[in-house]
Amino acid sequence: MIAAQNDxxxxxxxxxxxxxxxxxxxxxxxTAIDFSFFFEHKRVTNLILQNGGSLPQKQSEAWNSLQSMTPLSADSSRSWDDALKVAESAALPAETLMESPEKCETDEDKRMNILTSQESSNMDFSCFESRLIDSNINPDQVQRVALLEQKVYNWCMSADPTTRSNFIDVLEGLKPPSVRRPGVNATKIHRRAMVGTTTTFEVLASRFEDISKEKDAERDQVVLFSPFVSGVTSIGILAWAVAPDSEASLYKTLVANTE
Structure with missing residues (x-):
């Protein structure tokens, strides 16, 4: 029933x-299908039907059944309107959460783990082509797209030419050798995390150098990104953030909280 409620x-x-x-x-x-049917979680509803369940006669029946549920605790017995107000007040932007880079880096649940050399070399991170494996998509008929979050775009526009070129080489290095710009090496993945609850996706981080920083420690930047396949027309990555490597776990946590 809990799975049905949450798709x-x-x-x-x-x-x-x-x-x-x-x-x-x-x-x-x-029954579980009362939840999946009311919330229009079609995949779970179909699965329950395949395993012997049967649909309510109409959606209103499912709603009437849900209304009859006994509160699990005194706190959950508050009125529906009150519960909505609590939910709305709790829906704060991820950026307002009181997190720190140091706390995220030392917390096992929040840390974006650093890959060993062996882990990095044993996985295929060519985010454009490898995502088409086991699909019916023709690689000759798709666009290869790099989507930049607004702040990443703004950073690109203000970065010095050499630093911006280093950043672009990270994206270019995610392509397979056959379509990669000559002279660009394959991008090495520095950190990796899986984000999401019912639907999971990768958040990856790759290093590059920001030559505008005066201190060597500050030059070690990472771009955080996720690969995607959109329908049958586009493959590529979404760049979430550009940040110092020491803040990578913080940004991964913000992405997870937002998701």
Whole structure:
């Protein structure tokens, strides 16, 4: 039922593999499909149907059933309007959270782990072409796109030419050798994390040098990005942030909180 509420197809599949009963009911007489059907989580609804469940006669029936649920605690017994106000006040932008680079780097759950040389060399990080494996997309008919978050774009426009060129080489180095600009080496991935709850995606970080910084320690910058495949027309990356390597875990945490 919790998986059905959250459109968590992966967990729902595991439940059925372990013998879950699609007709199992809560004390209020609800089944998992009451939740997935009401919230229009079609993938989980179809999975429940494939495993013996049956749809409510209409959506209003699912809503009436949900309204009959007994509050789990005194706190959850507040009125619906009050609950909405709490939710709205809690929906703060990720940037307002009281995080620090040092705390994120030392927290196992928040840290963006640094890859060993072996880990980095054993994985295929050519983000443009490798994402087409096991798909029916024709690589000759797609656009290779680099999307920049607004702050990354602004940084590019203000960076000195050499630093901007170093940044562009990171993006160019994610292409396979056959289409990469001559003289550009394959990009090395410095950090990697998986972000997301029901749908996960990679956040990767690669180093480059910012020559405008006076101190050597400040020159060690990273670009944080995620690979994507969009339909059958575009493949590429989304660049989330450009930051000092020491702040990579902070930005990964902000991306995760926003997601």
């Amino acid at each position: 968590d197809l992966f967990t729902a599949k595991i439940c059925f593999e372990l013998g879950a009963d699609a007709y199992a009911k809560s004390p209020e007489g609800l």
